[in-house]
Amino acid sequence: MPRPQSQAEYLARLVPPSVAARGIGRRALLRGALGVGAGVGLTGLLAACGGGGDQGGAAAGPGTVSFGSNESGTTFAKQRDAMAADYLKASGTTIAINAVDHNTFQENINTYLQGNPDDVFSWFAGYRMRFFAEQGLIGDVSAAWPLQGIPDKFKVQSTADDGKQYFVPQSYYPWAVFYRKSMFQAAGYQVPTTLDEFRALCQRMQADGLVPLAFGDKDGWPAMGTFDMLNMRINGYQYHVDLMAGKGSWDSPQVRTVFDTWRGLLPFHQPDALGRTWQEAAQTLQKKQAGMYILGTFLNEQFPDDEDDLDFFTFPEVDSRIGATAIDAPIDGFCMSASPDNEEGSIAFLKYLASPQAAAAAATTGLPLIAANTEADTSPYSQLQLKSAELVGQATEIAQFLDRDTRPDFASTVIIPAFQQFIGNPNDIDGLVKSIEAQKQSIFTS
Known part of the structure; x- marks a missing residue:
């Protein structure tokens, strides 16, 4: 490279x-x-x-x-x-x-x-x-x-x-979708560039006996990265940062679409995520029990002896009009x-x-x-750092990550429990977004 x-x-x-x-x-x-x-x-x-x-x-x-x-x-x-x-x-x-x-x-x-x-x-x-x-x-x-x-x-x-x-x-460092090169090579998996390709890859991994997406949200913040990626892919970077600033409505068709898309991907995620730390989830990728993991490059901490086998790709495109060039890269x-x-x-x-x-x-x-x-x-x-710098250099928009791009009280007291509620019960999107929006209005007008 x-x-x-x-x-x-x-x-x-x-x-x-x-x-x-x-x-x-x-x-x-x-x-x-x-x-x-x-x-x-x-x-x-x-x-x-x-x-x-x-x-x-x-x-x-x-x-x-x-x-x-x-x-x-x-x-x-x-x-x-x-x-x-x-x-x-x-x-x-x-x-x-x-x-x-x-x-x-x-x-x-x-x-x-x-x-x-x-x-x-x-x-x-x-x-x-x-x-x-x-x-x-x-x-x-x-x-x-x-x-x-x-x-x-x-x-x-x-x-x-x-x-x-x-x-x-x-x-600074980027968030992306991580995988093991040896696993992709052995199984003939291809890096997806669209959401449809991503879903197809997840289905193939399931058929091969893998957990497609390692996932642990015991600490509350890891799921924020998935929301960030989906919101920026579906609604665009500007919509995302405005929503974080309290300007947009969480009870909107755009945000509902994000949660509905996320709900469709949850069956590919590692179950019982609320009882698992990110480190424990990373171990399933390290042990080749999971195929991919959406996280930051600090994931390499769990690969002390085989970091060279760790690779990543940016979260795939959902809407061709928006593309896949916005990323999270916190400072x-x-x-x-x-x-x-x-x-x-x-x-x-x-x-x-x-x-x-x-x-x-x-x-x-x-x-x-x-x-x-x-x-x-x-x-x-x-090589991981070099590729990280390359990914960030190619990005057209940079977000700081949800809990850094919005008010800290909103992130901690509203978003963490709301996202964990969604992960535990993804079928009440209507009640979820109404609750988030009501709490947001109370906090952002205080």
Whole structure:
């Protein structure tokens, strides 16, 4: 595969006018208590974190920055550890890591930020960042900008409604339909380009004794990727981002068509999905029990010894007038707490996290992410990364993923239970869309 050029095409399409013009309201969200490491509850976490002023705990010294990481015990944690070690060597500043599993961190971020957060923490671009900026729960990091090698389009994704930057980007990755090359080759399967071809392939896999689509939605968010793909394929990218912005109606013929199409595909999905994590679902693809899986490239974590057999294709075309060139490609990066104990050190660390040096440290872990910094060395990229960059470069529209493109309270309190209800009982689409729309109106007008 030829090495892709710079991410200029992707960056030029990062911020459609409808997305840049969106605002969000104020509403508290999320619940629960964070746990960190082995058996440390909320009180222990807050006491251990560096930020938060006078609330107690071990404050970060002048040579220390506390770092709240949303990865614990995963391949992705290696990236964080490699960056922390590299930064200590380069700067003499110690990075005190407080690691929490990804889903716990994400679903309890509001509790975390209102408690005693770390100086710097992992987070996402999009409206989940802007929401917390508006609430005053994260810090202004404009002093870190401009960032050499980070284009202006990423700066827009890092900017809140007040014109200040609250985010530093590091990487992005696409969602697609994954499969094992050896399985396709052995069975003579062909990559589908249309929904009809996709259905036919699923039927053939079933006849061959395979689960066509691995599926696990215990954590609530994986199913969002399927909805995103179907909505963008059936109704187009602009309709999708407007719907996420609260502008469109969920109780519309267009959205009903999405759910009806999804219902037709559910028999090809792995059953009992609500009791299965994405990692457990990925294992069925890894073990050649399932034929495909709709997920992000982080799927490679479950293929430590045979990533070279992992391949993907973009979700196929549903309507030829719309095509199949819109994709999800979320941007990951970092924010700073509203009151860091070591603000100067935090800004310096954030600048490093966006640098080619940090990208080089991350590249040693074999993670399938694409560096946001255009000056980053791509020579260590795997074939999966190279193809990911190629897919993103060919996309005409880029979405950030459902729970980053809409209000966080709407995604967490309405969409997750609604989609899980649909997966459990797909035959009441009328009641489902009416309920989503009623709750949406209540939230978006608050």
